[in-house]
Amino acid sequence: MANLQIANARKSYDNKQVLHGIDLHIEDGTFLVIVGPSGCGKSTLLRMIAGLEDITDGTISIDDEVVNDLEPSARGCAMVFQNYALYPHMSVEQNIGYPLKIAGVSKPERARKVAEAAALLELGDYLDRRPAQLSGGQRQRVAMGRAIVREPRLFLFDEPLSNLDAKLRVQMRIEIKRLHRRLSATSVFVTHDQVEAMTLADKLVVMNAGKVEQVGTPGEIYRAPASAFVAGFLGAPAMNFLPGKVLQQGNLHILPNTEIAVHSQELHQWTGREITIGIRPESLLLGKPSAEGIPAHVDLIEELGGSRVAYCRTDGPEIAVVMHGDLTVREGDRVSIGLLPEHLHFFEKTNGQRLGGGQASQQAQASRAMHVAFN
Amino acid sequence: MTTETLSLPMSTSGLQSRKKRRQANLAIAGHALMIVMSLFAVFPVYWMLVSSLRAENHIFDTALWPDAASLDNYAYALSAIPIWRMLWNTLVVSAAVTFIQLLTGIAAAYGFARWRFRFDKFVYALIGLTWLVPIQVVMIPNYLLVARMGLLDSLPALILPHFASAFAIMLLTQSMRAFPKEVLEAARMDGAGSWRTLWEVIVPNLRGIIASLAILIFISTWNEYFWPLLLSRSAENTVIQIGIQMFITQEGTSWGPLMAASSLASLPILLIYVVLQRQVIQSFMKSGIR
Numbered sequence: 001m002a003n004l005q006i007a008n009a010r011k012s013y014d015n016k017q018v019l020h021g022i023d024l025h026i027e028d029g030t031f032l033v034i035v036g037p038s039g040c041g042k043s044t045l046l047r048m049i050a051g052l053e054d055i056t057d058g059t060i061s062i063d064d065e066v067v068n069d070l071e072p073s074a075r076g077c078a079m080v081f082q083n084y085a086l087y088p089h090m091s092v093e094q095n096i097g098y099p100l101k102i103a104g105v106s107k108p109e110r111a112r113k114v115a116e117a118a119a120l121l122e123l124g125d126y127l128d129r130r131p132a133q134l135s136g137g138q139r140q141r142v143a144m145g146r147a148i149v150r151e152p153r154l155f156l157f158d159e160p161l162s163n164l165d166a167k168l169r170v171q172m173r174i175e176i177k178r179l180h181r182r183l184s185a186t187s188v189f190v191t192h193d194q195v196e197a198m199t200l201a202d203k204l205v206v207m208n209a210g211k212v213e214q215v216g217t218p219g220e221i222y223r224a225p226a227s228a229f230v231a232g233f234l235g236a237p238a239m240n241f242l243p244g245k246v247l248q249q250g251n252l253h254i255l256p257n258t259e260i261a262v263h264s265q266e267l268h269q270w271t272g273r274e275i276t277i278g279i280r281p282e283s284l285l286l287g288k289p290s291a292e293g294i295p296a297h298v299d300l301i302e303e304l305g306g307s308r309v310a311y312c313r314t315d316g317p318e319i320a321v322v323m324h325g326d327l328t329v330r331e332g333d334r335v336s337i338g339l340l341p342e343h344l345h346f347f348e349k350t351n352g353q354r355l356g357g358g359q360a361s362q363q364a365q366a367s368r369a370m371h372v373a374f375n
Numbered sequence: 376m377t378t379e380t381l382s383l384p385m386s387t388s389g390l391q392s393r394k395k396r397r398q399a400n401l402a403i404a405g406h407a408l409m410i411v412m413s414l415f416a417v418f419p420v421y422w423m424l425v426s427s428l429r430a431e432n433h434i435f436d437t438a439l440w441p442d443a444a445s446l447d448n449y450a451y452a453l454s455a456i457p458i459w460r461m462l463w464n465t466l467v468v469s470a471a472v473t474f475i476q477l478l479t480g481i482a483a484a485y486g487f488a489r490w491r492f493r494f495d496k497f498v499y500a501l502i503g504l505t506w507l508v509p510i511q512v513v514m515i516p517n518y519l520l521v522a523r524m525g526l527l528d529s530l531p532a533l534i535l536p537h538f539a540s541a542f543a544i545m546l547l548t549q550s551m552r553a554f555p556k557e558v559l560e561a562a563r564m565d566g567a568g569s570w571r572t573l574w575e576v577i578v579p580n581l582r583g584i585i586a587s588l589a590i591l592i593f594i595s596t597w598n599e600y601f602w603p604l605l606l607s608r609s610a611e612n613t614v615i616q617i618g619i620q621m622f623i624t625q626e627g628t629s630w631g632p633l634m635a636a637s638s639l640a641s642l643p644i645l646l647i648y649v650v651l652q653r654q655v656i657q658s659f660m661k662s663g664i665r
């Protein structure tokens with residue numbers, strides 16, 4: 001168990017900087033997830049924590065001890081790799097026990113700890129098998145067993161589920177969560193999958209292009225994304241972005257030709273300026289064509305089982321709307337897309353920084369009521 | 376409708392069987408060719424064995440089997456030169472060279488595969504170039520060196536120039552470079568140092584290629600002729616290839632005993648081929664040598 005402190009960490013490869021000053025604090029027992037698009041530097045950061053990459057600048061401390069110059073094994077971190085990285089020539093038992101063997105743990109003690117980890121991960125029946133004789137999920141569990149037996153201060157995961165098929169991925173995700181509940185070990189989990197990130201994280205870090213965009217609980221980040229990037233990255237289907245202009249009294253003109261009364265205090269200082277308006281597909285309402293809302297026609301409907309997503313053509317950008325219940329809308333129908341002011345997010349047009357809006361979770365009830373009215 | 380669906384599969388099956396027959400004919404032709412070619416390859420070995428069984432005055436007979444097969448040539452060869460001693464010497468030299476070349480090869484390859492250091496590519500290229508240097512270029516310097524060390528006519532001198540082989544180093548470097556990086560990193564995270572990682576993680580996983588390499592080194596050392604010829608003085612301190620050559624004298628060649636000694640010399644190699652057949656074939660394929 002440990003806390004982890006990252007201060008102004010930078011990384012350059014051949015004068016090309018890929019991490020531009022990362023600051024993070026991770027409390028004892030937290031499950032921290034780092035999420036971001038491919039190539040944004042997640043693995044690099046994780047490998048710097050592990051000690052597999054040099055730290056170009058800044059410090060990384062575990063339990064208030066700077067570990068910049070410590071060998072990986074001396075940092076007390078265990079890592080689970082994307083492609084498992086098991087020792088092909090060793091049995092499951094030997095794989096899990098190898099770190100203990102190196103640490104000089106006696107044979108009986110080793111056997112006991114391996115058995116314990118194997119039981120926890122339901123690997124008891126496979127101890128004599130080689131990695132090649134295991135399924136992907138089992139291999140991943142062996143990799144976790146190898147991490148667990150060391151009783152590390154810190155667990156590091158680098159996209160450990162991306163090589164599994166969809167069903168197994170969900171299953172292993174739940175297992176990892178359960179394991180964390182049980183061991184409450186400080187963990188850093190890297191993924192590019194936003195669903196994985198949202199479901200696993202106690203604390204979520206969204207990264208983009210070598211920088212931290214936002215840190216918070218999944219709920220906080222979802223409700224109040226700090227930038228248009230974060231807003232667009234988290235949530236599926238992705239948030240809709242519409243160009244807009246702030247009018248007097250904080251009212252909004254949504255381009256090209258919808259006006260909406262917002263009365264937002266936050267927007268007053270932006271009067272007369274163009275902004276980006278973000279709205280999640282699940283916060284929009286489809287209704288019969290009317291003077292209110294954005295006129296549109298339904299181009300395509302995607303069936304998701306529990307819900308359906310309508311992709312609508314407007315005079316502006318395409319807008320995705322999640323349809324709840326048994327709304328009887330068909331492809332080709334003319335509709336009006338209803339907006340609730342309290343669900344709008346506002347971002348600066350040039351740099352995507354958040355200006356306000358969107359915190360109105362208590363109004364969700366009200367929107368449901370409206371929804372019925374639209375039907 | 377029904378007739379159509381019925382007739383369709385029949386016509387395709389007719390087509391398929393014709394296709395199959397053609398493939399079978401091709402396969403038969405291919406096998407026949409390979410049998411003929413392997414006869415060409417095996418015949419000299421057979422001829423060596425048969426000649427070793429012929430009496431002296433029948434040595435140039437062309438019959439496929441001698442009228443009176445005898446082991447006289449073997450008896451003579453064994454009495455004329457210390458064959459057992461020479462076989463033992465060859466075995467010692469070949470085993471030692473194999474072991475040492477594997478050791479130096481593994482160590483050097485690990486260095487090249489795992490670390491970047493100053494002039495590493497240059498040094499690697501130099502090692503590659505030594506492969507292209509013919510023995511005629513180095514034999515005089517090597518001879519002088521060995522002579523100054525006082526090792527002429529001794530087994531260590533036969534081993535000494537073979538402490539490292541460019542071929543072994545390069546082959547092992549390639550396979551170590553191809554070794555999965557994550558597994559090495561996992562070992563590092565688990566606390567394994569470089570030495571331990573080499574012997575406990577890399578080498579066990581490369582045992583296929585190492586075994587192949589060992590076979591290649593062993594066979595080529597066993598068959599080496601030139602360097603021992605240069606170095607050896609006495610029959611007790613030389614290898615079997617030189618022993619065989621002792622039946623070729625200025626007065627003439629004793630073909631019978633020569634064939635007998637050759638048969639004995641190739642016995643261990645034949646044994647390797649038979650016992651480790653699959654490994655040998657793989658090793659030749661892997662190294663790109665045929």
Ligand SMILES: Nc1ncnc2c1ncn2[C@@H]1O[C@H](COP(=O)(O)OP(=O)(O)O)[C@@H](O)[C@H]1O
Binds near residue numbers: 036038045
């Ligand atoms: N060894 C390396 N040498 C040079 N550039 C690298 C190296 N490793 C990663 N990078 C670069 O650093 C950036 C971040 O990579 P990475 O941390 O692997 O991203 P992620 O894990 O988020 O997909 C990428 O642009 C990548 O090209």
Ligand SMILES: [Mg+2]
Binds near residue numbers: 044
């Ligand atoms: Mg990565």
